[in-house]
Amino acid sequence: MADNDNVSGVEIQLDHVTKRYSGSREPAVKDVTMTIPAGKIVILVGPSGCGKTTTMRMINRLIEPTSGTITIGGEDALRLNADELRRKIGYAIQQAGLFPHFTVAQNIAVVPGLLGWDRKRIEQRVDEMMDLVGLDPAQFRTRYPRQLSGGQQQRVGVARALAADPPVLLMDEPFGAVDPITRGNLQDELLRLQTDLRKTIVFVTHDFDEAVKLGDKIAVLGEASTIMQYDTPEAILANPANDTVAGFVGAGASLKQLTLLRVRDVNYNDDALTAVSEDTSPAQLRSRMTEAGKTYALVLDGRRRPQRWVHVRDLSTAASLAAVGRPVGDLVSTQSTLQDALEAILAEGGNAVVTGTRGEYVGTIDIRTVTDTIQQIREEHETGSAAS
Amino acid sequence: MNLFAYIADRWDRLSLQALLHVSEVVQSTVIAAIAGVLIGVAVYRSPIGSAVATALASTILTIPSFALLGLLIPVFGLGATPTVIALVLYALLPITRNTIVGLAGVDPAVTDAAKGIGMNRLGVLTRVELRLAWPAILAGMRVATQMLMGIAVIAAYAKGPGLGGEVFSGLTRAGSANATNQALAGTLGVVVLALLLEGVYFLIARLTVSRGIRG
Numbered sequence: 001m002a003d004n005d006n007v008s009g010v011e012i013q014l015d016h017v018t019k020r021y022s023g024s025r026e027p028a029v030k031d032v033t034m035t036i037p038a039g040k041i042v043i044l045v046g047p048s049g050c051g052k053t054t055t056m057r058m059i060n061r062l063i064e065p066t067s068g069t070i071t072i073g074g075e076d077a078l079r080l081n082a083d084e085l086r087r088k089i090g091y092a093i094q095q096a097g098l099f100p101h102f103t104v105a106q107n108i109a110v111v112p113g114l115l116g117w118d119r120k121r122i123e124q125r126v127d128e129m130m131d132l133v134g135l136d137p138a139q140f141r142t143r144y145p146r147q148l149s150g151g152q153q154q155r156v157g158v159a160r161a162l163a164a165d166p167p168v169l170l171m172d173e174p175f176g177a178v179d180p181i182t183r184g185n186l187q188d189e190l191l192r193l194q195t196d197l198r199k200t201i202v203f204v205t206h207d208f209d210e211a212v213k214l215g216d217k218i219a220v221l222g223e224a225s226t227i228m229q230y231d232t233p234e235a236i237l238a239n240p241a242n243d244t245v246a247g248f249v250g251a252g253a254s255l256k257q258l259t260l261l262r263v264r265d266v267n268y269n270d271d272a273l274t275a276v277s278e279d280t281s282p283a284q285l286r287s288r289m290t291e292a293g294k295t296y297a298l299v300l301d302g303r304r305r306p307q308r309w310v311h312v313r314d315l316s317t318a319a320s321l322a323a324v325g326r327p328v329g330d331l332v333s334t335q336s337t338l339q340d341a342l343e344a345i346l347a348e349g350g351n352a353v354v355t356g357t358r359g360e361y362v363g364t365i366d367i368r369t370v371t372d373t374i375q376q377i378r379e380e381h382e383t384g385s386a387a388s
Numbered sequence: 389m390n391l392f393a394y395i396a397d398r399w400d401r402l403s404l405q406a407l408l409h410v411s412e413v414v415q416s417t418v419i420a421a422i423a424g425v426l427i428g429v430a431v432y433r434s435p436i437g438s439a440v441a442t443a444l445a446s447t448i449l450t451i452p453s454f455a456l457l458g459l460l461i462p463v464f465g466l467g468a469t470p471t472v473i474a475l476v477l478y479a480l481l482p483i484t485r486n487t488i489v490g491l492a493g494v495d496p497a498v499t500d501a502a503k504g505i506g507m508n509r510l511g512v513l514t515r516v517e518l519r520l521a522w523p524a525i526l527a528g529m530r531v532a533t534q535m536l537m538g539i540a541v542i543a544a545y546a547k548g549p550g551l552g553g554e555v556f557s558g559l560t561r562a563g564s565a566n567a568t569n570q571a572l573a574g575t576l577g578v579v580v581l582a583l584l585l586e587g588v589y590f591l592i593a594r595l596t597v598s599r600g601i602r603g
Contacts, residue, residue, distance in 0.1 A: 087506030097501030101519050101598035111505050144600030160505065170504075326394055 009039040009200030010167045012059060019054055022372035028054050029068070030224035038073075039198040040272040043211040046221035047248070052204050055225045056170055056205045059202060060089045072168060087114055089201070090169035094176045096157030104130070104156050105141040111164040129159040132193065147281035158190070162197070171203045175210070187213055188348040208248060212237065212256050220245050236258055238381040243248030254314065254374050255339065263341050263365060264334040268354050270363035273297040285313040298353065299325060304360040306331065306353045330353050332365060338373065341365050394569035402554070406531030406577050410585070412543075413536045416472050420479030421529050427480075428525075429513065430539025438488045445481035453539045455476070457546045471548030473538070476541055479532035486528030490521025523597050530589045537582045541574070551577045 011207035011274040013036070014224060019029040029051045036042045052060060055181040061082045070077045074287035077085055098107050105126045107253045112122045122317040127137040133155040145153055147222060161169055175183045191214065194201065205211055211218045212233045237257045240246035249256070275285045278301075289297055289312050299308045299321050310325030318324040330344035334350045344352035395402060448456075453474065460470035471481030494517050502512045518525075544552025552572040556572025592601075 062500070081510045083506050085502060085506075091501065091504035093497060093501055093504070095497055097495075097497040097504075099498060099502070099516060100495075101600045103517075103600070110507070114506050114511075145600070146600060157501075221536060 008167065008198040011038040012036040012073075012168060012200060012202070013069075014055075014059075015069045015071070017055070017058060017065045017070060019051075019058060019063060020066045021135055023251040027224055029058070029065075030226060031068070032225050032227065034219060034227060034230060036200055036202060038200050040216040041194060041201040041214055042206045043215035044202065044221055044223075045206065045208055045218055045248070047212040048206060048295045050221045050223060051225035052206075052221050053172055055221070056172060056202055056204050057169070060086045060091060060170055061171075062086075063375060087111055087164060088166050088168070090164075090166040091162030092154075092157045092161040092169070092171045092174045094173045095150075096145070096153040096174075098153055098156055098160070100145050103142050103144055104135070104148070105137075107145070107156055108160045108163050110160065115164055124164060129163050132162070133159045134189065135159070139148045146342060150178045153185060153187055154178060154182075155189075158193075162193075162199075167199060169199045169201045171201060173205055174203075176205070176207075183210075190214065208250060209256065212260065234377065235381050238377050257374060257377065258338040258342060258370070261338040261373065262334070263336050263338065263354055266338065266365070266369055267273075268363045268369055269351075270272045270352075272364050273322060274300055274361060276300050276304065277300065278302055280321060282315040282321055282324070285310070285321065289315075298328070298361065300361055303358075306355065306361050308387070309341055328353055331359075333357070333359075334362065338370055342367075342370055345370070389566060389569065390499075391569050391572055394566055398570075398573070402551075402573060402577065405549070405551050405554060406581060409537075409540055409552070409578070411582050412468065412472060412475065412548065412550055413533060413585075416475035416536055417479050417483075417529055417533050417539075419472070420476045421483050421525070423476070424480050425487050425518075426526060427454050427484050427490060429518075432488045432491040438492070442481075442485050442488065445484050448477045449481045451561070453542045454545065457543060461546050466547040468548055470546045471543035471550075472546050474543060475536045475539060479529075479536055482531040482535070483525065483528040486524045486531075487521060490524030491517055493524070494511070494520045514549030519598065520601060523593070523601065523603070526589070526593055528595070530586070533585055533589070534582055537578055539577060551575075551581075582587060 014032050014034050017029060017032045018027050020027040032055055032377070044056060046052045053062055057075070059072070061077065065078070072085075099110070102110070108126045108129050109122045112125055115123070126141070130137040130140060135152065135155055140148075140156075142150070145156070148156065154177075157174065161171075170315045175186050178186065187210065202212060203211075215233055217231065218233055218236055220228045220236065220241075222228045229236055229245050234257065236245065237249060237253045237260070240249050240253070246253075273289060273292055273296070275288070275297055277299050285297060289295070294346045295312050297310050297312075298306055299310055301307050304329045308325040308327050310321070314324045328348075330347050330352060332341045332344045332354050334354060334356055336344075341352060341354075343366065345367050351364045353361065354363045354365050389397070420502065427441055431441045456474050456477070457470060460473055464470040481511065498520070499512055499516060502516045507515065540548070540550050541552035541555055544556045554574030554577070555571050558567050558574060560568040560570070561570070
C-alpha cells in the first residue's frame with residue numbers, strides 16, 4: 001500500500017470475520033472467510049439486511065469486527081490506525097455523500113489534502129480525476145454538489161474515492177439512486193476505468209443484473225452474510241449452488257448468461273454463399289448457388305459489407321445484383337453480446353449476419369449457435385462442480 | 389425641547405451608552421455562542437443529553453429577567469458582572485438548541501463519507517458537521533442578540549451599562565423636564581441598534597456560509 005501512482009489493486013482477505021452487536025442474539029455477520037483477488041471487481045450481492053454492507057464496512061473499519069482478521073495487501077487492517085487505513089481505501093456510497101459546502105474541486109481534494117500533498121500536486125490531481133470521470137474541469141471545478149445532476153454527483157463521488165490512487169475501492173450501492181439510463185452509463189464507465197486502473201473493487205448491490213454486468217466474481221450472501229456461492233457470474237448463472245441462489249438469480253438466467261458472451265467467443269457459421277455485386281452477374285451467382293445447393297445468397301458491396309439477401313428465384317429476372325433481394329436488416333458485430341445477436345436473429349427471422357471490426361462480412365449466426373453455446377456452458381459448469 | 393434637539397444635545401452621553409449597550413450584548417452573545425456550541429457538540433449525539441440541555445436552557449429562559457438580576461446582585465454585586473452573566477444565560481437557549489438541531493440535521497451519508505475517506509473525529513466535526521450546522525448556529529445567535537438587546541435594558545436595574553439607564557431614569561422622573569425625551573431616546577436607540585446588528589448578521593451570513601448550502 002505504498003503511496004505509488006502506478007499501484008494496482010491488492011488482495012483482501014477476510015478470515016473468520018464475525019460482527020456481533022451487543023443486545024442482539026444473532027450475529028449480523030457470521031464467520032465470513034473470503035479472498036478478494038487483487039485487481040478484480042468482487043460484488044457482494046444479497047437481499048436487504050443480509051449484512052453485505054456491514055461486511056464491506058468492516059474492510060475499512062467503519063464497523064469494527066467482533067472477531068476474525070482482515071488483511072489488505074498482506075497488512076493486518078485491524079492493527080493500523082483506522083483513519084490512516086481509510087485514506088488508503090477509496091470509498092463511494094449511494095447518493096455520493098458529497099460535502100455540500102465544498103465545491104467539486106474541494107470535494108475531490110479532501111483525501112490528497114489529508115495525506116499532506118502539496119497544493120500544486122493536488123490541483124493537478126483534481127483536474128486529472130475530473131477528466132477521468134468525464135467532467136470538464138473548467139466547467140465543473142467551482143460548482144457545488146447541489147448544482148449537479150445525480151449522475152454527475154456520483155461521478156464526483158467516484159473521483160473523490162480515487163483521488164489519492166488507493167489500491168482498494170469500496171463501493172456501497174453507488175449507482176442505486178440514479179435513473180436506469182444514467183446507471184447503465186456509470187456502470188459502463190466504471191468498467192472502462194477499471195481496465196486501466198485495475199484496482200481491487202468491493203462493490204455492494206442488491207441488483208443481481210448489476211452484479212452480473214460488473215463483477216469478475218460474485219459473492220451471493222444469505223442471512224448473516226453467509227456465503228452461499230462465490231464464483232464467476234457465468235458459473236453462478238449456469239449452475240446456482242442452491243435454490244436460494246437460484247431464486248436470487250431470478251428468472252431468465254439463460255438470458256442473463258447471453259449478456260456475458262460475445263459473438264467472437266462462439267462458433268458462428270461462415271459458410272454462407274456470398275457474392276460481390278460489382279464482380280458477379282446474376283447468372284453466374286445462380287449457377288454457383290445451384291452447384292452449392294443453396295437457395296439463399298448474401299450480396300456484398302465492394303468493401304465486402306453485407307447488402308442484401310437474394311433467393312435463387314429472384315435471379316432469373318434480374319439484370320444486376322445491385323437491386324435484387326431483401327436488404328439485410330440488423331447486423332451483429334463480433335463485439336456484440338449474444339443477447340444482441342439473439343435480438344437480431346429474431347428480428348431477421350432465422351439468422352443474422354456477423355460483421356467484423358470494419359463492417360465486413362465474417363459469417364452468420366443462428367438460433368442453433370446460441371442454444372448450443374448455452375448448453376455447452378451448462379455442461380461445463382456441471383461437470384466442473386461435480387468434480388470439485 | 390423636542391426629541392431630536394434632546395438627542396443632539398446629549399449626543400455624547402447617548403452615543404457612549406449606545407456603544408456600551410451594543411458592546412455588552414455582542415460580548416455576551418459571543419460568550420454564549422462559545423458555551424452553547426460546546427454544549428451542543430457535547431450532547432448532540434445522545435437524544436437524552438440533547439433533551440436535558442435544551443430543557444435546562446429553556447428553564448433559564450422562563451425566569452423573569454428582573455428576578456434573575458435580583459438573584460445575581462447579592463452574589464456578584466452591582467454593575468457589569470451580573471448583567472453579562474444574566475445575558476449569557478438567556479442567550480444560551482437559542483444558541484444551544486440551534487446547535488443541536490443543526491448538528492443533528494447533518495445528512496448521515498455525508499458524515500459517513502467523511503469518516504469513510506479518512507477524516508478523523510475532529511476533522512469530521514470542524515470541517516463538515518459544524519460547517520453544515522453553521523447557518524443554524526448563526527440563526528440562533530441572531531435570535532439571541534435580538535432578545536438580549538431588550539433584556540439589556542432591564543439590566544440597568546443592576547446598574548449595568550447601556551441605554552437601559554436612560555429608559556429607567558426617564559421613567560422614574562416621569563413628569564419632569566425631558567423625562568419623556570430621555571426614555572424615548574433610550575428606547576429608540578435600542579431599536580435602531582437592533583436593526584443595525586440585524587444588518588451585521590446578514591453580512592456575516594453572506595461571508596461565512598458556503599454558497600453550496602445557502603438557502
